[in-house]
Amino acid sequence: MTNPIVDRANRVATLQKAIFTVADLLGPAVDLSRFYVDGLENLPRDGRFLLVGNHTTAGWAEVVLIPYFVHRELGVRVRGLATRQLADMRGIGRDVLEAAGAVVGDPDVGAELMRQNETVLVFPGGGRDMLKFKGEEYQLLWEGRSGFARLAIAHDYPIVPVGLVGGDDVYHMLVERGGTWERMTRGIGQRLHGVNGVGIPLVRGVGPTMVPRPQRMYLRFGSPIDTTRPAKTPVADWQNTVKERTQTALQGILDDLRTRRESDPYRNLNPLAWGRALRPLAAG
Structure with missing residues (x-):
């Protein structure tokens, strides 16, 4: 039986090289686009962490921007735990997703990635988080899902909450x-x-x-959340604690970015306001 993480077709390896070569060349264009990004200094330098993010109705923004800026900062490929529908895909579409780092969001696959010390990305809300209705902008529709916390705890992986604002405004x-x-x-x-x-x-x-x-995208990487279970704390209680801490931290990021967005003259990508675009605070 082949390992979907290790055993890859040559065409996928070729695509991977091409994707990341292009990504590296796009730096100047990305800078001109003025994406708002802060908190990159919070990323553990060894690349061994679990990113937990929010999906938006735009869909593409968080899926593309989070891995891009992590790769740009650390030089690592982010392994995104994708919907199980990835397993049913065929052709070039699946090859591109796999080359970019996507794998089927199965607990066993996630565990194997962590055993290999890979950088992992998960959206606990899944597709439900994208299907927003009136008044649900930037709400985390996780419905009690805590598998990501269980996985991080089992492998002593710190969790980095990462929030994106702008995608629910398109x-x-x-x-x-x-x-x-x-x-x-x-x-x-x-x-x-x-x-x-x-x-x-x-x-x-x-x-x-x-x-x-047209909307400007605002991205923030939060402070890592330690998942090491304290002595005498029941496993189930600690799992719930880590899940709640992550959700609270991520919701706080989203609320703060929305507040900052309101004062940004460039939030609707008005080219006349490009020079006055809100800038991230310097890391301190």
């Missing part, structure tokens, strides 16, 4: 969870997006269209 959510439309579309929603018990969000972007609204 669309206006038009309907509420539990409303008539959401309840009526739960059946077809499950077939389309694969999340049980969730209907289809209705959103709009620029004007009445589905074109995403």
Whole structure:
């Protein structure tokens, strides 16, 4: 039986080299784009940590920007625990995702990555965290999921909460969870997006269209959370404590970034405000 982490087709290895070569060349363009990024000094230098982030309705921003800036800072490839649908994918799409670092989000795969001291990224909310309804912007829809905490504790991995703001602002959510439309579309929603018990969000972007609204992205890496279990603390209690600490820290990051975003004249990517864009505080 092949190991999905170690045994890779030659074409995937070739794609990996190409992806990271291009990523390294894109530095000047990324700097001109003025993504707001802070907290990189919080990343453990050995690359041995678990990133825990929030999904947004944009979807792409956190999936691309978190691994990019970690690689740029530390030179490591982030291994993202992806939806199990990755296992059913075929062709170039799967090859690109695997080359970029994605693996199926299975506990055994995550454990193997940690045994190999890899940098790991997980979004505990999964697809449900992307399916936001009116009033749910930047809420963490984890529904009690704590598998990431159990995994980090078992392998003595520090957790780095990482929050992204901007991705839930590219669309206006038009309907509420539990409303008539959401309840009526739960059946077809499950077939389309694969999340049980969730209907289809209705959103709009620029004007009445589905074109995403231009938004600046704000990314923050929080302080590492120690997962070493204190003596005499029951395993289940400590797992819940680590989960709650992570969720609280991440929600705090999101709330603070939203506050900072409100005072940023460049938040809607107005080119006339590029020179006055809010800048991160210097690491101190």
